[in-house]
Every structure is written in C-alpha cells, then in structure tokens.
Amino acid sequence: QVQLVESGGGLVQPGGSLRLSCAASGFTFSTYSMSWFRQAPGKERELVASITNGITDYASAVKGRFTISRDNAKNTVYLQMNSLKAEDTAVYFCKARLWTEYWGQGTQVTVSS
Numbered sequence: 001q002v003q004l005v006e007s008g009g010g011l012v013q014p015g016g017s018l019r020l021s022c023a024a025s026g027f028t029f030s031t032y033s034m035s036w037f038r039q040a041p042g043k044e045r046e047l048v049a050s051i052t053n054g055i056t057d058y059a060s061a062v063k064g065r066f067t068i069s070r071d072n073a074k075n076t077v078y079l080q081m082n083s084l085k086a087e088d089t090a091v092y093f094c095k096a097r098l099w100t101e102y103w104g105q106g107t108q109v110t111v112s113s
C-alpha cells in the first residue's frame with residue numbers, strides 16, 4: 001500500500017522557519033522524482049520545489065528561502081522553509097512521480113503574526 005505522509009506544518013511568525021517531512025512507503029522511493037506543491041485558499045495548486053536524480057528546482061517565489069532534500073535510506077523528502085512570508089500560507093503536499101504519481105494528504109502551513 002502506497003503512502004505519503006507529510007508532517008511538520010504549523011503556525012509560524014513571518015521571518016520564521018519550518019521543516020516539512022514526507023515519509024514514503026509502499027514503493028521504491030529512491031527511483032522516484034519527489035516534489036513539494038502547495039495550495040492556498042482560492043488558488044490553484046502550484047509546484048514549490050522538486051528533486052530528481054539529485055537535481056533540485058524551485059519556484060521563483062521560494063528560491064533562496066526554501067531547500068528540498070531527500071534521504072533515500074529513510075524514504076523521506078524534506079522541505080526546509082526559511083524567511084517565511086504570509087504569502088507562503090497554504091496546504092503543502094508532497095508528490096512522488098515515476099511512471100505514475102502518488103500524493104500525500106497535505107500539511108497546513110500558516111504564516112501569521
């Protein structure tokens with residue numbers, strides 16, 4: 001049974017940091033491209049960051065503030081988020097992609113004073 005379970009979301013003040021984790025099971029994690037997406041209320045889901053064969057890519061809105069990484073031994077992908085802004089408030093989802101796609105259930109990140 002495939003599972004992607006996100007954790008680490010919460011409420012943080014502007015300028016703060018959070019580290020999201022996505023624990024995977026039920027598939028060969030190391031062979032999959034992993035990504036983080038986010039969806040704010042009333043907006044479409046958007047790509048935040050991806051990591052494929054060690055190569056990372058970021059949306060322009062988060063470049064220099066967010067870092068995606070993975071630990072294949074732990075079947076986990078991370079998103080380190082620094083210098084958070086109110087506009088980063090969203091539900092964050094991880095996605096695994098190879099020949100098919102798997103999605104997690106999401107974790108809420110709220111940036112507010």
